[in-house]
Amino acid sequence: MEPNVENKGKIKENIEISKGIYLLTLQVPPAFPLPIPGQFIHVKVGEPPQFLLRRPFSIFDYSSEKGELRIIYEVVGKGTLALSKKKEGEELDFLGPLGNGFRFGDEKVVMLVGGGMGIAPLHLAGKVAHEKGKIVVSVLGFRSKERSIMVEKFRSFSRNLIVYTEDGSIGERGIATDFFQEKRKVEELVGEILGVNSRKRLIEEGCLGFITVFSCGPRKMLESITRICEKWNLPCQISLEQFMGCGVGLCMGCVVRTKGGYKRVCTEGPVFEGGFIEW
Ligand SMILES: Cc1cc2nc3c(=O)[nH]c(=O)nc-3n(C[C@H](O)[C@H](O)[C@H](O)COP(=O)(O)OP(=O)(O)OC[C@H]3O[C@@H](n4cnc5c(N)ncnc54)[C@H](O)[C@@H]3O)c2cc1C
Ligand code: FES
Structure with missing residues (x-):
């Protein structure tokens, strides 16, 4: 079973890059593990009872020097809509990095x-x-x-x-x-x-x-x-x-x-x- 990797990050940016599509940059804690491409984070987009479940998003980009993690997401329902309303400086509660990512071999x-x-x-x-x-x-x-x-x-x-x-x-x-x-x-x-x-x-x-x-x-x-x-x-x-x-x-x-x-x-x-x- 995956460890329950609870994290909090500060939103550095949450901008609409195309109609209904957002790029969110998070400042992650220093102890955040290096994510494997293909892993995802499970984001608490709001409070219960309205939002009982977290929402999963793939890790789009990660910079260990800056301690920044990025996701891109499309607003398709109430969870992603709530996420799109979050502002720079707000804290975001998330689990991750989760799951098994892409495996590299000796391919050229x-x-x-x-x-x-x-x-x-x-x-x-x-x-x-x-x-x-x-x-x-x-x-x-x-x-x-x-x-x-x-x-x-x-x-x-x-x-x-x-x-x-x-x-x-x-x-x-x-x-x-x-x-x-x-x-x-x-x-x-x-x-x-x-x-x-x-x-x-x-x-x-x-x-x-x-x-x-x-x-x-x-x-x-x-x-x-x-x-x-x-x-x-x-x-x-x-x-x-x-x-x-x-x-x-x-x-x-x-x-x-x-x-x-x-x-x-x-x-x-x-x-x-x-x-x-x-x-
Ligand atoms: C591992 C993983 C990685 C993902 N990465 C991204 C990402 O990088 N960017 C992104 O925009 N979305 C991603 N998704 C999909 C994203 O999680 C859903 O779009 C989101 O949870 C919808 O929440 P909502 O409350 O806005 O929509 P809801 O109100 O829950 O649903 C609205 C619509 O979205 C569809 N939907 C909801 N959840 C999912 C889901 N898990 N998978 C497919 N369709 C769904 C429903 O069929 C419905 O039509 C990922 C999903 C998984 C499982
Ligand atoms: S086992 Fe709960 S979401 Fe996969």
């Missing part, structure tokens, strides 16, 4: 595939991957230009950045998984990145073996990227969203069906091997 290329607010945990994952000397390729999908947030942040650590919007108002028209419709396109990109020019050599040397995919976004997108990765024999880790109660493994309110039985998203997840989930 980390491919981030994010849809909508699902880009949140991928940002820290990409930043850390880059710091580890890995090549980062980001494929991000949004509804429209207006909803395309934090693209420049991803550009700062990405070797290649491909943006899709459903209405084509920025980048390519479509959704993030469209990029994977053609294996050849991906092989060419990876071949170019790794300096393997000939497609034949690329296949012989199995360049797809150098890639790991990290993904977060709508469930349908995660299922789809999992299927593609299975077909291509690519390792794929996905971060799942699920309704949460306690956030620390006690209530079983967040379970999902996996090949290993029911697992708690808050504790065994939110990051799982895509192929482990019973979609």
